[in-house]
Amino acid sequence: MRQRTPEIVAVTVLALLVVLFAVFGSGGSGGDSGGGETVSPERLARVERRVEQLRGLRFKRPVSVTVMTPAEVEAYGVRDEQASESRERVEAGEELMKLLGLLAPDVDMDAVTASIYGEQVAGFYDPRTERLALVEGVGIDDVTLAHELTHALEDQHFDLQRLGGTGESSDSGTSSDDDRSSGESGLVEGSATAVMLRYLQRYPGALTFGDALDQLGAASGSTPLPPYIMSSLLFPYEQGEQFVEALLARGGWSTVNTALRSRPPLTTADLYEPSRWFARTRPASLSLPAGDAAGPGWRLLERSTLGEFDLRAVLAEAIGARAAATLSGGWQGGRYALWRQGPLPAPDCAAPCMQRDAFTLRLRFDSPAAAGAVAAAFGSWLAAEHDARRAAAAELAPRRAVDSAARGAPASGAVATATRWTLAGGTAAVTSADGADVTLTLAPTPALAARLSR
The missing domain is CATH 3.40.1000 (Protein Transport Mog1p; Chain A)
Structure with missing residues (x-):
């Protein structure tokens, strides 16, 4: 069941990776972690140039940057949820997750959504507005900034807004392809995470061990997320990055470009087993009872x-x-x-x-x-x-x-x-x-x- 969120967990994934890098001697001792300051034009331009070199693409136009307060981010998240899906569909998703045991009966998804947007966002790129949003008072390091700028760069070349949608409404209920949407999100987040890791390797001083520990604590927020929600948010970053690495090993960034342009993953199974993508394996077509099969009422x-x-x-x-x-x-x-x-x-x-x-x-x-x-x-x-x-x-x-x-x-x-x-x-x-x-x-x-x- 797909979770609609902006860039909310990149910091968690990044912090874990940087802790490992630092423990094994690959982390730097200095760099620009940004603190609580707004990203300067000079810093933005420097990270953009580095992302272009790592990704092998050039920005077609400048990336617009906006600064939002935490309250504005939370309000944005609520509006985004309401605009993208009907209230009944949101409630249906919560009911289904509880029916399947993925959420405890007492979990309030409205509160979870507010926690995600209000406490755990450092910054995100919105492909609808083509803007990079930064949160006031929350520092963003160069490595996470590189992740966000990769989204902006790939959006200019491949139109990311068409990927990761939830489906379309039908006359007899809502019909969607959530698993395909999750697979597409894995491609998008995996590509940005692959660039992010290469940025960290090329410029190890861009984030320090102390920064990583601070961000790891901040990313968890004061309201712990239910395990399934957290794992579903982490999945496209972690498994998506492994999928993209498999594509890079076979054909470099041109293969990733092909996937973004015209052949995104069809399922989350593709992310677990990239050979399915290379073989163009399609999911089985399965029939379900008719919409009125349950009967009157x-x-x-x-x-x-x-x-x-x-x-x-x-x-x-x-x-x-x-x-x-x-x-x-x-x-x-x-x-x-x-x-x-x-x-x-x-x-x-x-x-x-x-x-x-x-x-x-x-x-x-x-x-x-x-x-x-x-x-x-x-x-x-x-x-x-x-x-x-x-x-x-x-x-x-x-x-x-x-x-x-x-x-x-x-x-x-x-x-x-x-x-x-x-x-x-x-x-x-x-x-x-x-x-x-x-x-x-x-x-x-x-x-x-x-x-x-x-």
Whole structure:
């Protein structure tokens, strides 16, 4: 589930890297960390020239710089959130994250968003206004400034605003491709982080060990972020940089330019495994129940993709991060739909409201064995996250089993296997069919779970 934020965690990533550089003797002892001062035109020009040399591109026009107070940044963040997504979609995202156990039930995402924008921003580049925004009273070092200026430079050449969008609205709910958006963000942030690290290597005095420790403390803010939110914010910087390094190793910056210009990653799986990008591997096309499949009184809130990053996050709590990464490595495609009965939020039913939510997730893996392992892991997840109890449910997916046989599917996929789980306020169904497909469904009743599993 994509998090819309400006440049809020580059300082955290940078500080961690610089601490490592300093510990192992690569950090400098001096440099221009900026303090709390506004970036001077001379300093900006110097960092711009260095970024041009490292990136192999020239600025087409000067970069506009604006200074904002922390309060203005927070207000900007709230306006950006409201302008980019409807209130219902924001609330649907929060409901879904809580339903999947990615957020604790008592987390207030409005407060989290305010914390992100109000406490943890040092500066950011906005491709819509083509401005570099700096926060008054918050120093920005040359290395982080190089990161932001890389965004500005690449925006002038490749139009970054077209990358990382969340999707488009449909008549029957919101349809989007969040996993693709996260993959695109990984390319953009990964490229800027790669330049940032090269800047640090070329000009080690641009940030000192003390600066790094100070920034690492400041970046955490006074309000700790939920683990999933923090990991989703760090992901495009960390994994995106590894993806870009793989592109650089094969074809240099011209290959990165190709990706930015016309071939961005299609999934977060591409970031984990760059060979998918080189092979032009596309995610599997998966069907979902129709928008009105839940029946009268239900409305479709959201349709989107769920990729390898989010699958790892969902499974990690139940089976551990390493096992989750191994199982998720077989991901070939994933889509989900979320329906709601009644208002969202509901004053009489706290999130996640199992009595009024219906959710279907359909995934495809690279082998029946991988699909079976993930289906079993979903059982562990249901038991851990929802205190679910297993119940017999052979009748849950007869239509998918018949459809598989009618299409001449292999014997391993000809008979659907389904398990029903009972949990507080609802029912869960885990269905394995068509060989390498797995469907997870959560609904208030067994009948609705069966219908949405087909």
